[in-house]
Amino acid sequence: MARSKPPVVGVDLGGTKIITGVFAHDGTMLSRIYCLTLGEEGPARVIERIKASIDQAIDKAGLQRNQIGGICVAAPGPIDTNRGLIIQAPNLPRWRNIPLPALIAEDFKLPAFLVNDADAAALGEHSYGAGRGIGNLIYITVSTGIGGGMIINGELYNGIDGCAAEIGHMIIMIDGPICKCGRRGCFEALASGTAIGRMARERVALGEKSIVFDLAGCILENIRSETVAEAARKGDLLALDVVHAAARYLGIGLANLVNLMNPQMIIIGGGVSKMGAMLMGPARKSMKEHAFKLPMSTVHIVKPALGTDAGLIGAAEYVLHKRMIV
Amino acid sequence: MARSKPPVVGVDLGGTKIITGVFAHDGTMLSRIYCLTLGEEGPARVIERIKASIDQAIDKAGLQRNQIGGICVAAPGPIDTNRGLIIQAPNLPRWRNIPLPALIAEDFKLPAFLVNDADAAALGEHSYGAGRGIGNLIYITVSTGIGGGMIINGELYNGIDGCAAEIGHMIIMIDGPICKCGRRGCFEALASGTAIGRMARERVALGEKSIVFDLAGCILENIRSETVAEAARKGDLLALDVVHAAARYLGIGLANLVNLMNPQMIIIGGGVSKMGAMLMGPARKSMKEHAFKLPMSTVHIVKPALGTDAGLIGAAEYVLHKRMIV
Numbered sequence: 001m002a003r004s005k006p007p008v009v010g011v012d013l014g015g016t017k018i019i020t021g022v023f024a025h026d027g028t029m030l031s032r033i034y035c036l037t038l039g040e041e042g043p044a045r046v047i048e049r050i051k052a053s054i055d056q057a058i059d060k061a062g063l064q065r066n067q068i069g070g071i072c073v074a075a076p077g078p079i080d081t082n083r084g085l086i087i088q089a090p091n092l093p094r095w096r097n098i099p100l101p102a103l104i105a106e107d108f109k110l111p112a113f114l115v116n117d118a119d120a121a122a123l124g125e126h127s128y129g130a131g132r133g134i135g136n137l138i139y140i141t142v143s144t145g146i147g148g149g150m151i152i153n154g155e156l157y158n159g160i161d162g163c164a165a166e167i168g169h170m171i172i173m174i175d176g177p178i179c180k181c182g183r184r185g186c187f188e189a190l191a192s193g194t195a196i197g198r199m200a201r202e203r204v205a206l207g208e209k210s211i212v213f214d215l216a217g218c219i220l221e222n223i224r225s226e227t228v229a230e231a232a233r234k235g236d237l238l239a240l241d242v243v244h245a246a247a248r249y250l251g252i253g254l255a256n257l258v259n260l261m262n263p264q265m266i267i268i269g270g271g272v273s274k275m276g277a278m279l280m281g282p283a284r285k286s287m288k289e290h291a292f293k294l295p296m297s298t299v300h301i302v303k304p305a306l307g308t309d310a311g312l313i314g315a316a317e318y319v320l321h322k323r324m325i326v
Numbered sequence: 327m328a329r330s331k332p333p334v335v336g337v338d339l340g341g342t343k344i345i346t347g348v349f350a351h352d353g354t355m356l357s358r359i360y361c362l363t364l365g366e367e368g369p370a371r372v373i374e375r376i377k378a379s380i381d382q383a384i385d386k387a388g389l390q391r392n393q394i395g396g397i398c399v400a401a402p403g404p405i406d407t408n409r410g411l412i413i414q415a416p417n418l419p420r421w422r423n424i425p426l427p428a429l430i431a432e433d434f435k436l437p438a439f440l441v442n443d444a445d446a447a448a449l450g451e452h453s454y455g456a457g458r459g460i461g462n463l464i465y466i467t468v469s470t471g472i473g474g475g476m477i478i479n480g481e482l483y484n485g486i487d488g489c490a491a492e493i494g495h496m497i498i499m500i501d502g503p504i505c506k507c508g509r510r511g512c513f514e515a516l517a518s519g520t521a522i523g524r525m526a527r528e529r530v531a532l533g534e535k536s537i538v539f540d541l542a543g544c545i546l547e548n549i550r551s552e553t554v555a556e557a558a559r560k561g562d563l564l565a566l567d568v569v570h571a572a573a574r575y576l577g578i579g580l581a582n583l584v585n586l587m588n589p590q591m592i593i594i595g596g597g598v599s600k601m602g603a604m605l606m607g608p609a610r611k612s613m614k615e616h617a618f619k620l621p622m623s624t625v626h627i628v629k630p631a632l633g634t635d636a637g638l639i640g641a642a643e644y645v646l647h648k649r650m651i652v
Contacts, residue, residue, distance in 0.1 A: 078618060078620065080620055087620065136485065136486055152478055152479075152483060153478070153479065153481070153483075155479070157478060157479075158588070159462065159587060159588020159589065159621065160462055160588050160589065160590045160621070160624050161588055161620050161621055161624050162588075163588050163618065163620050163621055164586065164587055164588035164621075165586060166585040166586065166618060166621075167586065169585050169618070170496075170582045170585060170586060171498055171578050171581070171582055171616060172497055172498060172499075172500055173498075173499060173500045173501075173511075174498055174499045174502070174516075174575070174578060176500070183615075183616055185499075190500075249500070252497050252500060255497070256496045256497055259492040259495050259496060260490060260491060260492065260493065260496060260586070261485060261490055262484070262485020262486050262487055262488075262489050262490035263485065263486065264486045289509075290497060290509055292404060292489065292492060292495070294404065294406055294413065294487050294489050295485065295486075295487055295489055295490075298486050298487055
């Protein structure tokens, strides 16, 4: 009798939460465990929680460790996929050059991998979501930052070191506003939630009138992209203007991707993209103005289909891809 | 006895010259024909010259039309590779939606293809030049404009419509100087030969002193990138400053490519790149400042190895690729 293909474990490690799932080879979710990251407790405690959540997920699926084919953790970049190192994690204090897959592999005696969270989401959406059957697509997440993943010729493309698709750090405005990466004029510094909050705060600080300030409880620091979105929905002119500016920048970044990659599809996810037509309408207009006609006429701009589980599903899928190659 | 693989024809159609070559399957050049484009005579006459040069090249190789496996023309973008249309050609007046491969195929009764000239150069350098054995590379040509081609996983990547890698029209300075494509702040409008000439003219027109003006025969319009390069080599401060500005922009565009694609190699060709260390020294410095450490530590920046024949060789190679797939 042929030995059936073993299930795999996907872990989505975020700044707030760790989601862990066991998946059968056809993508069926066999179990799902949710726990808080509590990153402020430092890497050692978080790694213990990751390991515990993997064990719980395996147990919940009615399986044993030795019945699992492999484990993959999707983590926020920058990571070194080849060497399996989390070089740094923006929302996880004190994570520096941590060989997470090696630590997991040693403990579980199983193959373990690391993948960028946006790459994992791209792979998830390509395998089971909005991008099924689409050979060339770009996934982009617009939230606090901007991240991305690319599927080229039906495969995840993540470059020689596994760190490609750093879409958020494409410079689109030389000498523009400062980015959290330390450079200026990055896509992320202009079109992310962080950028929307900053643009509104700057204008309110200069004395412009807006209900944004009231919605933030009259505390400048509390003005965030969510506050701006709420004010814009109420027709506030400053908020609408800021959303339009971000949409224009978003369209330009997307146009750059269209001109460079001529993809069949761009999937736009992330919290900020949920502003809907208010943001995406002017973003599409700007994109059309800045992209060439032929690739623009081809590309489909769509929403993700998998929601918050895209990274988790993609991480599990990554194990299958890696194990097929190995 | 197995029928040996037939030779193929590559044509490099430029604004100034048409170069045509017949190649054996191992890349050996069997013949090479050079003729002037004389684009001002219009498309019909140029197409006749292309056809005549193909016949001459076949004849010079001691072959007949029916011994040829296929023909490919490398042409300046924008082109529609799938439909075989030259949509427009910047340096060829009145070329609009011309189905060049169909016209050649009909006449020669042979498979005929169309490829972007920078894509062809990328393929040529990958197959027989500086990029041999390199699976993931970007070829970029910096001359009057900026063009590019990408090899991904050992294959030419040119997107869904065959118009990917429009590197020159990646916007890197929103609201920056106008580009010949009509948009503002394109990479090409900041780091090409055209940009270098324009930056020098603008400053001379504002009254800045420079030998650039004298070298151009005291005619502002005659200041070109070559004039600026000559003046910079003589130590002219304005010229050196303009070259440094272009180098900084070049480095930022290259950094964007490194952050997006994490390639193993970038091959930089084109007339402007021949300025050498004067341009490439500060360009590398700027690139290092704007790219992430890991992908920057991996990428090799090299010169092309095939010279002006890269496009021709790549066009011939494109026939072999297409015929293998078909």
